[in-house]
Amino acid sequence: MSILLVSTLQTKLDRLQTKIKQKGLSFRLLFRKAGVRLNPKNPWSHYHLAKCLLELKRWQDAEVVYRKTLELNPEIALAHHELGDILQKRKQWSQAVHCYQQAIQHDNQFSWSFHNLGDALKELEQWHEAADAYHQAAERNPDFFATHSHLADVLMRLQDWLGAVAAYRQALRLNPQHFESLYNLAAALEQLGDRPAVAETYLKLIPLKPDFPWYYYSFFWKTLQAEERLTEAEAAYRQALSLDSNNIEIYINLGDTLIHQKRIPDSLPYYENALDIKLSRHYPSLLESRRNNPDFKAKANRLDFIILGAQKAGTSSLYAYMAQHPDIVPALRKEVEFWSWKFYRGLDWYFAHFPQIPEGSHLQTGEACPGYLDFYETAERLRETLPHVKLIVLLRNPVDRAISHYHHWVRRNQEPLPLEEAIEAKIQEIEDKGRVWRIHSNYMARGVYVEFLKHWFSVFPREQFLILKSEDFYEDPGRSLEQVYEFIGLPNYQLSSYKKYNSGQYSPAEVSIRKKIAEFYQPYNQELSQLLNADFTWEL
CATH class of the missing domain: 3.40.50.300 (P-loop containing nucleotide triphosphate hydrolases)
Incomplete structure (x- = not known):
């Protein structure tokens, strides 16, 4: 069977599964509405209807039903939590904080309530409270990458550099190729003055995103230069270029690596190659006129x-x-x-x-x-x-x-x-x-x-x-x-x-x-x- 046919069949199957799921949700919605009509005083009937509306992304309708659920029984932790999720999506951060706090009051072992509370507090720039919420989430679920990553981000705002380094390293233990966490780890290490560790972290970033525009980040180049790690960066960019020879940003980064080694003449062909690739994509006639005309003269x-x-x-x-x-x-x-x-x-x-x-x-x-x-x-x-x-x-x-x-x-x-x-x-x-x-x-x-x-x-x-x-x-x-x-x-x-x-x-x-x-x-x-x-x- 050809690859194209397999791909086409998979696409059709995915669409069919989506339709079945949507129809299933529609049937469930009818069923849950009937349950509310039969049991209007039962908070769980309302909760299941709200949950179905949540899955259908009908946020406003779901919010109304969740509030009815909690009116009937204010001790349902999941209802508080999921209402908080809706309020977060609508950027009503203070109300979301209240909902997550209520959820935690009724069930303090659910790590997601602490994590989402941290997210809402972070939006409100309540950094100390957010850090505490993430710590609580991490205690209950130490293997969730996002909790450690978000905790580290908050600790950076609190200028707790040691704490941020520890949190980023814990996050990277769970997801070692997360570019943003590695980049932020380098920033925290920079604040601690650990230049060798910063340089080591920067070198790990290159193969993850060799086309990242480091041109705008002077600390990157200054650190690699000061720690005499530019030749390693050069080798990493040459390796990346061998795998992707038409990537404009990799040419630029390799040229910049040579520039910082004071090898200006060696760098020029890489910028020129990058520019030629750009011209070949967007202005091919201009490139051809230069290459095919031996008498070509540029504007002075x-x-x-x-x-x-x-x-x-x-x-x-x-x-x-x-x-x-x-x-x-x-x-x-x-x-x-x-x-x-x-x-x-x-x-x-x-x-x-x-x-x-x-x-x-x-x-x-x-x-x-x-x-x-x-x-x-x-x-x-x-x-x-x-x-x-x-x-x-x-x-x-x-x-x-x-x-x-x-x-x-x-x-x-x-x-x-x-x-x-x-x-x-x-x-x-x-x-x-x-x-x-x-x-x-x-x-x-x-x-x-x-x-x-x-x-x-x-x-x-x-x-x-x-x-x-x-x-x-x-x-x-x-x-x-x-x-x-x-x-x-x-x-x-x-x-x-x-x-x-x-x-x-x-x-x-x-x-x-x-x-x-x-x-x-x-x-x-x-x-x-x-x-x-x-x-x-x-x-x-």
Whole structure:
């Protein structure tokens, strides 16, 4: 029997089983409804009906029946627990906590109630209570991976590094190839200063996801370099490439491994190969024109535009939308960071990340690197090599930008402090240093846009800049893109939809914290409005 036939038969069988199950649930639902009609005072009749509705994912109906069950008998632990599950799905965290606590009161041996209680408490950022719930769950079921993993995540927030390491290791004993737990284990070990163990953990991550974009995680490369483990990383990436020779990210990671060994010339072919694979998939005619034309000449000025920033202001989305324009050929990666941190690598390395566009072509290319805006030397460096490049800047309400940046760092284990403490520490650092330049680890400093733009305007003519409000871009991306295309000299090109890229989910900050941040930025925003001759004061 052919593989195709077997696959087709299996698909049909799976569909048949699904239909049987659905019909079975429908018959059970009728049966349970009849049971409630016959025994309206029996709480178990209601419970079984609620359970059936739960399986059918009819959350609202199930909630009503579970509440009726508990009205008749408030001591049914499973009813409390399953009602809690429904409330979790509906993100009603406080009510879910109450339900799980009631379930535990009536049955304190069911590990799932403790585990799910921990999940709900974590959403409420009640870290100590969540940790206790997970500990209780782990005592009752020590072989459940997720309990140890979630416990470790909470202990990280509590800065209990030793406890987090122990919990992650217990989780990895149960699931040794869980990438996120290994990554977070490395972060906890970093906090303990155990660099050899961090490097060992990083090396275990490479074969699990050889295409993971480590380019954005400087600790990874710094640790492997400091512990002299880069040759092992190189061997791991070469092995991965032998198994998947068309994977763009593996080529990039191998090139980066060589870069950190200061083997810049050796790295260039890997970036160029990665770029050729990308072009072969999306712009084959451009690749063929270069390969088949012995007289091929690329544009002397190879970049047409750069999105300078700001960070967490929508640059990822803007660049992703622009990359879909038929006349724009994007870079190998969105952020090359050459004109800031990686300038020492040389222009050959930089231009290896961009397509070679033939002389006279209407095609354009560029990058988006929000770290350029507040890196002092970038403006002068750019002027020397790309004096006519078009510069695009997105400016987001600095209050929202700072809070977003804070949560971004929390997700990457780079910020252990609660929001209010973290903001106060960053403001204090600015006041102590008396400046906002050259403190790149300070996300409050990065919202003082006026200081950065004054310097850029002193280096480049004002007409080479397009300054957009992020809020306008979020509200009407099509209109903002129309302005962008007019600015860089391309015909307008509208997309059918505008997906948001690189956006994080987090709870809103308290009004008092927002006011504190807004007060800090107020004089800078007023000066910015004067500089740009437009309203950039933003509302709270």
